[in-house]
Amino acid sequence: MSRAASLEREGGAAAALAPTLTHPTHRQPSGEAEVARLATASAALPKLASKAYEPGVVDLLFGLLCDVARRRQPEVELALRGQSLPETVPRAVWRRSLQAQGIWFQLLSIAEQSTAMRRRREIEIESGYDHLPASFARVVAEAAAAGVPAEEVRSVLQNLKVRPVITAHPTEAKRVTVLEIHRxxxxxLMDLESPRWTPRERRALVGALGNEIELLWMSGELRREKPTVAQEVAWGLHFFSETLFEAVPLLLEKLEDALHHYYPGERFETPRFFQFGSWIGGDRDGNPFVNNEVTRATLHENRLACLKRYRQRLVELTQTLSITAEALPMSESFNQQLSRALLQSGDGEAIAARNPGELARQYLTCILRRVDATLGSAQRRGAGARIEGGYATADELAADLRVIEQAFLATDSIALARTYVRPLRHEVETFRFSTVQLDLRENSTVIEKTLVALWRSRAQDGAELPAPQSPQWKAWLLAELARPLDAETSDASRAALLDTLPPLEAETLQIFGTVREMRRVVDRNAFGAFILSMTHHATDILGVYLLAKEAGLFSDAAGVESCTLPVVPLLETIDDLRRAPEILRELLAVPMVRRSIRAQGGVLEIMIGYSDSNKDGGFFASNWELSKAQTKITRLGKELGVPMAFFHGRGGSVSRGGLPAGRAIAALPANSVNARFRVTEQGEVVSFKYANRGTAQYHVELLASSVLEHTFKSEREEALVPKGEFDEAMEALSGASRAAYAKFIEQPDLIAYFQAASPLEELSALNMGSRPARRFGARTMQDLRAIPWVFAWAQNRHALTGWYGVGSAIAAFLAVRKERGLELLRRMYEESRLFRLIIDEVEKTLAQVDLDIARGYAELVADRQLRETVFGQIEHELRLTTQMVLRVSGGGEIAERFPQFRERLARRLPAINQVGRQQIELLRLYRQAATDGERRGYLVPLLLSINCIASGFGATG
Incomplete structure (x- = not known):
C-alpha cells in the first residue's frame, strides 16, 4: 500500500471531511434550522494545540457546503461525503461534484489560514510578541542578546532591501471573483471568533457565511477564455488594494518598535527597505501577448492603483483630523507652509472658509487637490499630459506629508503623527507613483536575433556576420559600446534605426525606448531591472547593454558612461550555474559594466532559476548546484570588490523552489544574503500568502525578518559554517542523483509516456495564464516549460520532480561508505540546514505519491512495453527513495515527523484520490471521442478535475 493510500485510510473519507456530521444517508435539516445548529456548534471554538485546522471551523464550513449541495443538487452531497456517484448520473452532476470537491479544498485552505492566524495570536498572548516565530521582535531580541552592536544594526539596515516579485506564470486557477469571495x-470566520455575539447575531453571521459558500457554488470556477495580460494585471493589483498597501507600513512600524525596545536610547533610520516588484506586463519570455503597448498600459494601471489608494487615504485623514487651532496650536513654520499651500491651490480662501480654524484639514485638503490633479492626468494617459497643480513625483507628495507629520511631532502629538500621517507617508515612499517596480524579461535568443539585425543594418556590403559568442562578436559589441553617439541627432537616428529593423527585432529594441519614455511619465522607479533569461555567456549580457545604449538609456548623451537600467543575468541550467563565476568575471572586466553597477547602487544582482535547474538535473542536484553557485559568486564578488545580490526564481511547488520561506532563507549559504533578497511569488502562492490581511502581514514579516536574521547570524552561526566533509558528501550525492535522473528523462519516448500518462496536453485548455506552455512553439523536452512539466507530474500522482534520483544517490553513497557513510548522512541531517531541508521536502513529496492511481494514468499509454518500462523504473526508484530517506532521517514511516502536514493531507487525500480516478476516465473518454462536440462535452469536467486536484494539493506548477 502506498503512503498516500495509507494516509487516505488514516483520514477516512467521511470522517476526514466532517468528523461530527451525521451519516450521509440521513436527510439533513436545511434552511434556518441547519443554520441555527451550525451557529450553536461554532459558538465554542476549542483552544488550539498543534492542529492544522480548528475542528469547529472545519465542521462549520463542511456543514454549510453540504447544506448548499443538498438544496441545489442532492446527489453531490454523496460525493462530498466520500461516496462514489453511480455511472448513470447525468454529466452535469459529475461536473457539479467535481466543482464541489474543489470548493471544499478551497474552504479547507481558508480554514488552515484562519487556524494559523489564531495560533499566532495565542502564542503572542501567552508568551509575548518576541516569542512569535518570524517576528522582528524575536530577531532583534536575539541580536541584542547575542551582543550585536547598534552600529552593526545600522549598517545592516542601510543595506536592507527585500523585494518579492509577483509574476504572471500560468499557475493560478482562481479568478479574482473567486478570490474576493474567499476573502x-x-x-x-474571523468575526465568528469573537465571543461577543448573541445567538441571534451568530445565526446571522453563519447565514451570511453560507451565502458566500453558495456564491462560490454559483460562480464559474473555470475561465471561459484564456486571460489577457490586462486581466493578469488586474489580478496582481487586486492584492495591493486588498492587503499590501496596508501591510508594508505596518511592517516598518513593527521593525521600528523592535529596534527601540531592544536597543533603548539608540537612534535608527529605517529605510523603505520592503518594496514589491512585478513581471506582469513586462515578462516577454515566450509570451507573444506582451508588447510595448501592453507594457505602457500596465504601467498606467499600476500608477492609477496607487494614486487611487492615496486619494482614498487622504479623504479618510481629512475627515478624521478635525483638530482646531485653539485645541492644538501649530508652529509658525507649519502656518507658513499652510499659507503657501493655500495660495498654490488657487482656491485657498474657499478651503480656509470651509474648514475655519482646522489647520490640519486645510493642509490635507490642499494635498488632496494636488493628488486629484495628478490622478486626473494619469487617467488621461497622455505621455505629454501636463499635471496642472499636481505632483510631478512621489517625492513631492511624501515631502508634503512629512510637513504635517513634523507639525504634529513638534506639538508633542506623537500618537497622531504615528497613527495617522506616518503610515500614509510610508506608503507613498514605498509604492511611489508606480505601485511596483516592473521588471522586463526576455530570452537571450530573442536578444541575439535583434543584435544580429542591428549588425546587418550597419555592416558594409559583403561583410561576414561574426558567429555569436565568438571573439569577433565580442569585439564588435565592445566597439559599439565604446562608440560615442551624436547627441544632436540621437533621437532622429534612433527612429531611423527602428525603420531599418524587421518588425519583431524593432519591437525588441523599442523595449528600452519604452523604459526611457515611461520613466518620465510614470515614475523614475517604475522599472526594476531587465532580466535576461537563459543567459549562457557574458556577451549575452553585453548585448543587452548595447540595446539599452541604442535606446538612450545611458547616463550621458554620448552613451559611453553608464547604463541607467540594471541588467540581471538569469542563470537557469545547471551548466550555466556552474559557469557563473566565469561568466561574471568576464562581464566585470568591462569598465562600462563596472561604472553602471556603481551608478545603480554598487551591487550586481544575479537571478538563479530553480525551475529549469530542477527540470535539468532533478531535485537534489538542483538545490546543491544553486547553493554552490551562490557560494562561488559571493566569493567572486569579494575578490573583485563588487557585492553580489541574488534574485531567487522560485515557483509554487517544492520542485520549483517553493519551500517554506523561513527555512529556505535560513539554509542559504553564509554571506549570500547580506541584507538583500529578491524572490518571485507566483500563481497560487500569491493568493495563499496575500489574499487576506492577517496572512499578508505575517508573510511580509516572515520574509523580511528571515532576511534580517540570516544577515545577523551569517558569520556567527555554526550551522552556516561550511564543512568540507559535508560538501564532499553533497557533491557525491548530487552527482549520483543527477545521473539517475538524467538516465530516466533522457530515455527514448519518455515524452510520449508523459503526454499519454498525464493531462499535459489538456493543461493548455485550462486558461490559467496568458503565456503558452512551450517556448517558440517547439514540442521537445528542452522547450517544454518547467511549469507544465511539474504540474502534469503532480496531477498524475507520480510527483517525480520532487524526489526522483534521491534514493539511487543515497544507496550509491552507502554502498561505498557503508556504516560510516550512514553516520555522516545522519549527522548532516542534524547539522546541515540545506541537507535537512532537501530530505524533509523529499519526504513530504513522497507522501503525495500514490502508485495505485499513478498506475491508472500509466494505463493510458497504448505502448505496453513503454508503459511497463517507464513505470517500472518509477516504482523501483520510489521504493528505494522511501527506504533511503527513512534510513537517513531515522523515521518509522513517511511524514510521521510532520503531524500538521499529515493532517492536512489526510483530510484532502480521499477526495483527491476520488477525483484522480475520475480524471483518468475523463482523459480516456476525451481522447477517444469521435467528434469535436463529444470532446467538448468531456472537456469541462476534465478541466474541473485538473483544477480540483491542484486546489487539493495547494500547488499547481
Missing amino acids: RIYRK
Missing part, C-alpha cells in the same frame, strides 16, 4: 469567507 469575505475568511473575514466572516
Whole structure:
C-alpha cells in the first residue's frame, strides 16, 4: 500500500471531511434550522494545540457546503461525503461534484489560514510578541542578546532591501471573483471568533457565511477564455488594494518598535527597505501577448492603483483630523507652509472658509487637490499630459506629508503623527507613483536575433556576420559600446534605426525606448531591472547593454558612461550555474559594466532559476548546484570588490523552489544574503500568502525578518559554517542523483509516456495564464516549460520532480561508505540546514505519491512495453527513495515527523484520490471521442478535475 493510500485510510473519507456530521444517508435539516445548529456548534471554538485546522471551523464550513449541495443538487452531497456517484448520473452532476470537491479544498485552505492566524495570536498572548516565530521582535531580541552592536544594526539596515516579485506564470486557477469571495469567507470566520455575539447575531453571521459558500457554488470556477495580460494585471493589483498597501507600513512600524525596545536610547533610520516588484506586463519570455503597448498600459494601471489608494487615504485623514487651532496650536513654520499651500491651490480662501480654524484639514485638503490633479492626468494617459497643480513625483507628495507629520511631532502629538500621517507617508515612499517596480524579461535568443539585425543594418556590403559568442562578436559589441553617439541627432537616428529593423527585432529594441519614455511619465522607479533569461555567456549580457545604449538609456548623451537600467543575468541550467563565476568575471572586466553597477547602487544582482535547474538535473542536484553557485559568486564578488545580490526564481511547488520561506532563507549559504533578497511569488502562492490581511502581514514579516536574521547570524552561526566533509558528501550525492535522473528523462519516448500518462496536453485548455506552455512553439523536452512539466507530474500522482534520483544517490553513497557513510548522512541531517531541508521536502513529496492511481494514468499509454518500462523504473526508484530517506532521517514511516502536514493531507487525500480516478476516465473518454462536440462535452469536467486536484494539493506548477 502506498503512503498516500495509507494516509487516505488514516483520514477516512467521511470522517476526514466532517468528523461530527451525521451519516450521509440521513436527510439533513436545511434552511434556518441547519443554520441555527451550525451557529450553536461554532459558538465554542476549542483552544488550539498543534492542529492544522480548528475542528469547529472545519465542521462549520463542511456543514454549510453540504447544506448548499443538498438544496441545489442532492446527489453531490454523496460525493462530498466520500461516496462514489453511480455511472448513470447525468454529466452535469459529475461536473457539479467535481466543482464541489474543489470548493471544499478551497474552504479547507481558508480554514488552515484562519487556524494559523489564531495560533499566532495565542502564542503572542501567552508568551509575548518576541516569542512569535518570524517576528522582528524575536530577531532583534536575539541580536541584542547575542551582543550585536547598534552600529552593526545600522549598517545592516542601510543595506536592507527585500523585494518579492509577483509574476504572471500560468499557475493560478482562481479568478479574482473567486478570490474576493474567499476573502469575505475568511473575514466572516474571523468575526465568528469573537465571543461577543448573541445567538441571534451568530445565526446571522453563519447565514451570511453560507451565502458566500453558495456564491462560490454559483460562480464559474473555470475561465471561459484564456486571460489577457490586462486581466493578469488586474489580478496582481487586486492584492495591493486588498492587503499590501496596508501591510508594508505596518511592517516598518513593527521593525521600528523592535529596534527601540531592544536597543533603548539608540537612534535608527529605517529605510523603505520592503518594496514589491512585478513581471506582469513586462515578462516577454515566450509570451507573444506582451508588447510595448501592453507594457505602457500596465504601467498606467499600476500608477492609477496607487494614486487611487492615496486619494482614498487622504479623504479618510481629512475627515478624521478635525483638530482646531485653539485645541492644538501649530508652529509658525507649519502656518507658513499652510499659507503657501493655500495660495498654490488657487482656491485657498474657499478651503480656509470651509474648514475655519482646522489647520490640519486645510493642509490635507490642499494635498488632496494636488493628488486629484495628478490622478486626473494619469487617467488621461497622455505621455505629454501636463499635471496642472499636481505632483510631478512621489517625492513631492511624501515631502508634503512629512510637513504635517513634523507639525504634529513638534506639538508633542506623537500618537497622531504615528497613527495617522506616518503610515500614509510610508506608503507613498514605498509604492511611489508606480505601485511596483516592473521588471522586463526576455530570452537571450530573442536578444541575439535583434543584435544580429542591428549588425546587418550597419555592416558594409559583403561583410561576414561574426558567429555569436565568438571573439569577433565580442569585439564588435565592445566597439559599439565604446562608440560615442551624436547627441544632436540621437533621437532622429534612433527612429531611423527602428525603420531599418524587421518588425519583431524593432519591437525588441523599442523595449528600452519604452523604459526611457515611461520613466518620465510614470515614475523614475517604475522599472526594476531587465532580466535576461537563459543567459549562457557574458556577451549575452553585453548585448543587452548595447540595446539599452541604442535606446538612450545611458547616463550621458554620448552613451559611453553608464547604463541607467540594471541588467540581471538569469542563470537557469545547471551548466550555466556552474559557469557563473566565469561568466561574471568576464562581464566585470568591462569598465562600462563596472561604472553602471556603481551608478545603480554598487551591487550586481544575479537571478538563479530553480525551475529549469530542477527540470535539468532533478531535485537534489538542483538545490546543491544553486547553493554552490551562490557560494562561488559571493566569493567572486569579494575578490573583485563588487557585492553580489541574488534574485531567487522560485515557483509554487517544492520542485520549483517553493519551500517554506523561513527555512529556505535560513539554509542559504553564509554571506549570500547580506541584507538583500529578491524572490518571485507566483500563481497560487500569491493568493495563499496575500489574499487576506492577517496572512499578508505575517508573510511580509516572515520574509523580511528571515532576511534580517540570516544577515545577523551569517558569520556567527555554526550551522552556516561550511564543512568540507559535508560538501564532499553533497557533491557525491548530487552527482549520483543527477545521473539517475538524467538516465530516466533522457530515455527514448519518455515524452510520449508523459503526454499519454498525464493531462499535459489538456493543461493548455485550462486558461490559467496568458503565456503558452512551450517556448517558440517547439514540442521537445528542452522547450517544454518547467511549469507544465511539474504540474502534469503532480496531477498524475507520480510527483517525480520532487524526489526522483534521491534514493539511487543515497544507496550509491552507502554502498561505498557503508556504516560510516550512514553516520555522516545522519549527522548532516542534524547539522546541515540545506541537507535537512532537501530530505524533509523529499519526504513530504513522497507522501503525495500514490502508485495505485499513478498506475491508472500509466494505463493510458497504448505502448505496453513503454508503459511497463517507464513505470517500472518509477516504482523501483520510489521504493528505494522511501527506504533511503527513512534510513537517513531515522523515521518509522513517511511524514510521521510532520503531524500538521499529515493532517492536512489526510483530510484532502480521499477526495483527491476520488477525483484522480475520475480524471483518468475523463482523459480516456476525451481522447477517444469521435467528434469535436463529444470532446467538448468531456472537456469541462476534465478541466474541473485538473483544477480540483491542484486546489487539493495547494500547488499547481
